[in-house]
Structure formats: C-alpha cells, structure tokens
Amino acid sequence: MATTANFTAERENYLNANYGVRSWLLTTDHKRIALLYLASITFFFFVGGFFALMIRLELLTPAGDLVMADTYNKLFTMHGQIMVFFFLIPSIPATLGNFLVPMMIGAKDLAFPRINLISWYLYIIGGTLMMHCVLTGGVDTGWTFYTPFSTAFSNTKVIEAGLAIFINGFSSILTGLNFVVTVHRMRAPGMTWTRLPLFIWSTYATSVIFLLGTPVIAITLLLVVFERAFHLGIFDPNRGGDPLLFQHLFWFYSHPAVYIMILPAMGVISEIIPCFSRKRVFGYNFIAMSSIAIAVFGFLVWAHHMFVAGISLYSALVFSALSYLVAVPSAVKVFNWTATMYKGSVTFSTPMLYAFGFIGLFTIGGLTGLFLAALGLDVHVHDTYFVIAHFHYIMVGGAVMGFLGGMHFWWPKISGKLYPEAWGRLAAAIVFIGFNLTFFPQFVLGYMGMPRRYWQYPPEFQVLNVLSTAGSTILAVGYLLPMVYFTWSLRYGKPAGNNPWGAAGLEWQTQSPPTTFNFDEIPIVTQEAYDYENIPAPEEVPLER
C-alpha cells in the first residue's frame, strides 16, 4: 500500500502545501485551524469521557465506595465543565464550521483568518488552565457554579476554573464574529441568502448566540471570581446580595448555550438527509427560519431552570409558556427532515445512520423537554436523573450524533480518504444502542426520585444504575471505534475523489482534500441549494472492511 501511495504523486492540497510544526501552529488556513480544533476537542472529549466513566463506575453500587465524596463531586463538576465548554460548544462550529463555512459559500477563507487563529490560541490557553486546575486539585461546584456555594463555601479552585472558562469564552465570541462577517460579506457571486446551505443558516444562528450570550457568562463568572477573591457581596444575602441573581445571569447564557450545541448539529442533519435521499430538502425556508426562531426565543426561556428556586408564581408561568413556544421550531425541523425522504431515493450509508439516530434521540430529548416545561411536573422531576437523561438525549444524542454524522459525511473531503463503510455502520449502531442503554434508565430513575449529583443512593435505585453503567461501557467502545478507523484511513483508506456521495454544495465541487485557497477560481452560483435533480447519484459505497 505504502509504495503505491508514494508512487502516485499527490496533488497539492492544504495538507501537503507545507510541512513542519510551524506551518501548523502559525497557519491562517481555516481548514488547518479546523484540524487544530479537531485534535484539541477530541482530547477534551476523552478527558471528559473518562470522568463520565468514573462517575458511572462509582454509581454501580449504592454505597460511595470507589472514590471519596469530594472526588466524586469534582468528577461530575469537571465532566460537565469540560464537556460543555471545551467539547460541545466548540465541537461542530469550530471544526466542521471552520472547515466548511468558507467552502460552502464559495470563499477562499474566513473574513479574519488571523483572528481565527487567535481564537484557537485562546481556546488552548483556557483549556490549559482548565487542565492545570484539574490536575492540581480540581473544582467541586457543579458545572453551574451556583452561589453562595461557589463564592463562599467551596474550598476548591473555583477562581482558576472560572478564569479558564472566561478566557475560553472569547474564543467562542471571535469564532462567532468571524462567521457572521464571513456569511454577510464573502458569499460567492449568485450565492443569495435563500441559496445558502442550511448548515450555514444554523451556523449563522449559532454565531449570533455566541456574540450575544457569551459576554454574559463571561461577566457572570468574573463576578463570581471577584466575589470570591474580594468578598463583594453581590450574591451574599448577609450583605444585601442575592444568590438567585447568579442563577438568572448564569442561565441567561447557559440555556441559549444548549442551542449553540444543538443548532449546528441540526445543520449537519439538514445536509445529510437530502444527500442520501437524493432530493431537495423539504421546506427549505421553514428550516432556515426555525433556526433563527430558536436563536431568538432561546434567549427568553432561561428561568425554566428555576421553577423551584424561589421565583414568583407568575414569572414561572411566563417562562413555562415561552418554553413551549421554543419547542415549535424544533418540531418543525423534525417533520421537515422526515418529509424530505418522501418519494426520495434513500440509501443507508454511515452518515445517514447517524442522521436517523439523531432524529430518534433528539425527538425523545425534545419530548421529555415538554415534561420539564410543565410547571407542576417539573417540581417533581427537577434536579433528578430525569433532567440528566433529558439533556443527555439533547446534547449527546443530538449534538454528538450530529458531530459524528458530520465527521463521517465530510471526512472524505477533509482527509481525501474513505473510511471502511462496514466499520462505520457498526460503530453507528453501537453508539445508538450504548447511548439508549446508558440514558433511558435514567428517565425512570428520575421519576422514582433519585436526585442528581448523588455520590451514594438508596438501594432501590441500584438495578437501573447498573443498566446505565453497562450502557456507558458500550457507548465508550462506539466512540473509540471511529477514532481508530479514521486514523487508519489516513494511511490505508482508498482515495475519496472529489464527491464520493454525489452531494450538492460547493465544497464538493473542489478537490479532496481542497487546496489552500479552496477553489481555483471563485465559483458562480446559479442553482438553489440541494439541487439533487441535476446531480447523478454515485455508485453506492461498497461494504468493504
């Protein structure tokens, strides 16, 4: 194999344009920065995943016996902080978004290539600080940093973790800024707003949340740091402060942050389903506008995390009603994806399996959201494992399935190589089964009343916890497999060709891997997105191992 690869001289592309550590660390090529991000978020995913496995192993028995109580509290805190801030939030936007936004709109790069590189360095500085915090004692406040526990009672490294996330926030802000300007200013001739791929629409909506929401969490965490360091009294009731104020500020960002995680995944699914149905997406305008609606309404529902926190009866009513409104655009998307397959020509390649998985898990996650928005019911299930199951169906079932689906869809473009299709389908199935076994029992546990963040628990909860732990080991295998065969394919994979899926979209018209400036000449767009009528379907990718 190796000799054949050497024999055929490779065409010049962004990967072989130049070599050496410097050429990567000082690159301003959006595709190389995407790969820098990919490596970094993968690292944090496995760190956060390791913590998750430790949590699940501790919960195998009702007694707290594997780790100490303080260690357990640090495990779930750092699992949450690392997964949310250092994996999920940057996952699709900073990797696939970075790689695809310029290519999808026919641009040579993002509007501000050097700011793009700065954003990665900010991420690395924040991430390094976070890892330093983890390795030198960690933090035990829960990822939510609730006051006054975080400001006056915790004896752990709250300030360091807060600053790490504070710095990392600027990486998100800069990425969002870059995408907004790029989409407004750098579209190729003929690429009107209604011809934009839906991935661009959802990335654009995400970027708006980055810009409007992230400063609020930055200020909030800074207030926590200041209060802890200088005893300001903002959240201290003994000095006239209000601990609930923190929760309002925190969720004002952290609820929209859920949409930061799920919107890009929805964008990925909106690309995959038309491609493997050989059809234009059903209801393009409605899917595009529902992304914007989610971004806007998403800012108005934060207090649904606070129905038992001590807010007034009437504000609870308003936030419950608004939460039901934000559910509508999500439902609209699911219906449109389903309708896209109607009278299509459907194939079951790996990315499509992830899309099916996404719809299934996201639907369950969304429906259980209806339970939580119902005031009288939320009183019972709030802060129990029901909530844990619900948001993992959205964040892991939704966002991570979307991320993996996207990685499998665009891997041939990113690497120029095909991964082994049979292994891809197998991994997708393992992830789906492992995920449901891990998280479905937690719905039942939650309704039975098991509170979250419990290091030890009454024995009647054990059977369901054992099922959940068993599922998490299967899930871990499902996540490791793609790592292995993607790496394998870099060397041994078959050349992908420019457009192995016969997909629409400008990114597929250029070579794989693309050249540094993406296009030899700037394309002129004359067609709507998803113009599958005029693209011949390729031969199906054979099930080779």
Next chain:
Amino acid sequence: MFDNFPLWPAQSSSYAGNVDLLYIFLVLLSLFTCAAIFATIFVFATKYRRVHGREAEHIEGSTILEVAWSIIPLGIFLVIFVWGAVIYFQERTPPQGATEVYVVGKQWMWKLQHEEGVREINELHIPVGHDIKLIMTSQDVIHSFYIPAFRIKQDVLPGRYTTAWFRATKAGTYHLFCSQYCGTQHSGMIGQIVVMEPADYQAWLNEGSAFGSLASNGAALFAQLGCPTCHQSESQGRGPTLTGVYGKPVLLEDGRTVIADENYIRESILSPSAKVVSGFKPIMPVFQGLVNEEELNELVAYVKSLNQPPAGAVGSTLMASPGTQSQEPKD
C-alpha cells in the same frame, strides 16, 4: 395504584395523583409521537429506498403542511402548559389553617421545628390527612427540600423564607432528599418523613414536647432581647405595635405598601432599616448575627401568634415563662 410496581414512586400526597396523571398523559403522548415519527421514517426509508430505474421526485415543500405541523403541536403544547400551571398553583398555594413547620437547612442536615416546640433532625413526623406548611430557610448554601412520594420540591435559600405545603394521604415512611447540590455530603443530606395516624402522632408529640411551644419560646426571646421596650402592645412605643400585623398590608415610610408576611418580619428583624413603617424613625438596631436561624423562626412564630384571639391562643402574651427557652446544643 402503583405501590407494588417497583419502577414507580409511592403516591402519598393530595396532589401526587394529579402530577402522575399529567406524567402518564405525557408518556402516552410521547409514545404516540415517537411511534408516528419513527414509523413514518421507517416506511419512507424502506418504500423509497434506492432502486435502479427510479429517480427521486422533485418536491419543494408545502406551506399547508408547515402551518399544520406548527399550529397543531402549538395547540397541544398550550394544553400541557395550562395543565402544568394548574397543578403548580395547587402545589404552591398553601391552604388556610395549615399546620406550620419551620425548616432550617445546613451543610449537611435538616433541622425541623414544630409549632408545639418539638424539634427534629433529618426526620419529620406528621399526621396523615393534615395540611402541613413548611417555612424554610438555610443557614449556609442553597439546599432543596424534596419528598418524591409527595411530588414536592422547593429550594431552601439563605437569607429568606421559601414555603411549600402538602397533605399526606398514606401513613408510612418516605425519603427526604436534598436535591440541590450543596457540597461534600450532599448525598448524605437525606432523612425521612414519618407519616402517622393522627392518634399515633398525638402520642408521639406528647412524648417529645419537652420544650415550650415555638411561639412561647419566641415570646421569651422577644423579652430577653428587649424588644418590648419599643414594640409595646399599647402602641405608644417608639416602634409600631405588632399585634395583628401578620398578613396585613403595611404602609412604609417611602410610600410603598407591603404585605407583612414571614419574609417581611424576618427582614425587619435582621435589617430593620430596609423597610421602615410609615410614621416611625429608623432607630431599631440590626439583629443580623445576633440571632440564629432557629431563634429567628421562634421570633417570627411569636409575632405571627399575636394575630390570634387572646383566649386559648398559644403564647399570645408576653408573660410566657422565660425558663422555657430551648436548650438544644449549638452546632
């Protein structure tokens, strides 16, 4: 109904059935929706799977369908919203005349004070069929008082009172959990609710009431702290009279009117200058740090007891014996 089904919590409060009904409705709705969507996907994916010689048809979309599948879910959502809100109002509106229990959360235990003066730690005995109102505060971080069998949960905050109520419908012993993460032993901050038949409860109460009632202890403390110097019931004092003030609107010096609820009484003791009653000067000393949470509860219970008609009321005078003050060890 569900007592023998191991995957379901006991259903032991007056509104637990309402919560379960909404839950069952939502489970059925979710099953139906999932079945409909997954079946549709399955049918489309198999019926329209790729076969040679058949091309996908070109379909743009359908505005009628889009409107339909926006409006119909919205209608269903609004029904769930109203249903959930009605139950929430039940859960958060304590009935008149409920027996009051004061709750203090601290890392990592629950301290409970009955009106009759009995104190408990991590255990609450209550009679079946009686309305119980919890008046709760925390002396450190935020906790949350959660009884799964009653379907009730309320965060317990430092610096203010929050309330919850329930009426137990079945005798038995149920879990009490802290459900808001509060530090190292969060999962150890658990206890039990012992629901007893009224006769058993009375026997238990008689056995345990070594101390005076909450209000009489409050009265003693009230006298000990020198409060009667200004708050004389004859109303000629430098402070407003407290007789009958609980639950009534109070006109403040800055023109606002507030209801004199537990939180108002609490704040007026701890930081009196925050809300000064109209016609009075802000001369009252600050009691923040001078009384602990349990003593504060006694004072509040005493001020509230001044509302009741003098005859037969517990601790309604200043003459309660000073010897009845609590001897519970400080923690």
